[in-house]
Amino acid sequence: MDIKQLEFFVVACEKGSLSQAAACMYTSQPNVSKTIRMLEHELGRPLLVRSGKGVRPTAYGERVLEYANLILKTAATISGLTLPDAHNSLRLSTYPSNMISRLLVDFYKTWDTKFRIEYHEGSVEEITDHVHQGVSEIGIVYVALKQVQTFQHILSHKNLVFAPQDVKKICVYVGPNHPLYHMDSIDFEDLSNLKFVRGVRDFFSMEHHLERVSMGVIDNEKLNHVAYSNSDHLTIDLLLHSDVCSLGLDFMHEPYAQYTIKPLSINGCEPFLQLGYVFNPERTLSTQAKWIVEHFSKML
Incomplete structure (x- = not known):
């Protein structure tokens, strides 16, 4: 048993849905389901009643939920006691x-x-x-x-608390070797014709929200991802020296611009990401x- 299993179980009970729990925890539904089943297997009894309407805790799950909340609160308190020196x-x-x-x-x-x-x-x-x-x-x-x-x-x-600062939209970043480098914007319909590099570390990504903001015009699964990597170096080199592009926040602080990489606005895309x-x-x-x-x- 570990903290992550308890977190997944608690959130699933709060949301009443494995898919909503996955969205909250920035992972996939199969991962949430697998993690909770591993906890159930370890405890030897089911924790959730699963149905087409969602999930709810079993009678045994209700008791476990009470203690799981206590454990998570205690873990948060313990974490706060082990702070490194913040003065320097x-x-x-x-x-x-x-x-x-x-x-x-x-x-x-x-x-x-x-x-x-x-x-x-x-x-x-x-x-x-x-x-x-x-x-x-x-x-x-x-x-x-x-x-x-x-x-x-x-x-x-x-x-923890989230302090919102600004709302941004997404764009397509291209380098000087990309055939659309001379353009200033692109339509949603054209994204499926491009080659993308995509990060692999986070379920909560630009692509994850693409279908919603494109009003169903783009199916994320049909985007042509030719590279998956968590390497910034590879992403930058692909953008600079090939016809591969990437999705990103439409946010370029000009004094910090270092490369000949430019953003293409996506026509019809409204700001929807809170930074x-x-x-x-x-x-x-x-x-x-x-x-x-x-x-x-x-x-x-």
Whole structure:
């Protein structure tokens, strides 16, 4: 038995649906189902009643749910007791981002060696876990507007808060060797004709929301993904030296632009991704964390 199994079980009970639990935990429904079944197998009794209408805890599951909530709250308290020294470090977790990296360079140039930089890149789950465990003081994420309320509810179990900053739309990033490099925009219908590189670390991705914002014009499964990787280096080199493109936030802070990579707006795509940061409200933000939040907001 582990914390992740209990988290999946608790969220499934709260949402009454394995698919909604998967969306909340930024994973797939089969993974949620498999994880809970492993817990049931270990305990030797079913925890959920499954039906076409969703799931609900069994009588035994109700008792387990009560103790699972206590365990998760206790685990959150214990995590808060093992914080690293925040006085001499900037501890930040974000999605892979060239602009955040450049922001950290500016932080170093501003504060020189007064603070040590601890920077982690990862998925939504990894970022929020880092903040929850005290590995990072703040975490920068993006969340679909329709999921913000649910996301904040899930964060409450980890004693975390999401502070929204701005809403952005998605775009297609292309390099100088791409045949559409001379264009400024593209239609949803044209996406299926392109070659994409896609990250593999996060179920909560641009592609995950594509079908909703395209009003059914694009089936994400029909996009031509020629490369799957969590390597920023591979993604950048593919964009710079091939006809492969990528989906991303339509957000380019010009002073931090380093490559001959340009965004193509997607015609008819409205802003729908809420960009912000996650933090623990019980911990006062350090001077260095406040600096990052302030300058991140200015970038937006």
